[in-house]
Amino acid sequence: MRNISDIIEKYIKEILDSSDIIKLKRSELAEKFQCVPSQINYVLKTRFSIERGYVVESKRGGGGYIQVIKVRPVTDAELIDEMIGLIGYKVTQNMAESIIIHLLEEDVISDREARLMLTVIDHTVLDIDIPLRDELRANLMRAMLQSLTYSR
Template sequence: RDLLGKSECIEVQRRQLAQMFRCAPSQINYVLETRFTMEHGYLIDSRRGGGGFIRITRVNWFPEPDFLQTLMEIIGAEISGEGMAILLQRLVEESILEEKESRLLGQIINREIESSSTMEEEKDELRARF
């Protein structure tokens, strides 16, 4: 993330990262793809094989002419509690929300979900509707 602060896109060799961290190249993919998600504001493009690489691109959601539509596409039909927290943090980073507003919104949504009679497996769907 520090490298991306200076650039909108970086490309790294999977094999070199794997050697540096002493792990299998497939583990590098998993870690990057779970840490650099669309909710976090990143796109991952990877190519396997001898010259394989991983390209991480920072997505600028805002200002978009229709940023609400973009937000709805990112959230989709359901979003986990962790996903919501990540998304709210991203809105703070983009100066769409203040930190205080983000915490308040998260608390309100969580309280509504926890106080509802919704079954556990439907809570992510309800969270997305909020």
């Protein structure tokens, strides 16, 4: 059975299929899924990040809402360039995975390419101490993304 985070993510993505910009009320979502509002925050933070192609804005207060925007790049090369721009001096495994998942969801890379990339950036493969591991991961991600740009 899927967990509540997966269900909430699927629901929000289904709404986003009909519109690239949606406004949601955290309390209404929490009530709909019978969870605490912090669960909604968790889903938005982990599943709707810029690395995954979303911008989330929050307006606080009584009439507050959360706006989720699906960012749609014009070309694959533009998306790859945006992802390269997100990678700094070092990158965590979670951020790298989010970038790879985004590229897969946008059909920029195949399932096979995604699996290979996920294997390369895994902490069990990069068996060195942090922060060197995150620096090496950033270099590997940049190199893989740049090779995608030239092969398209």
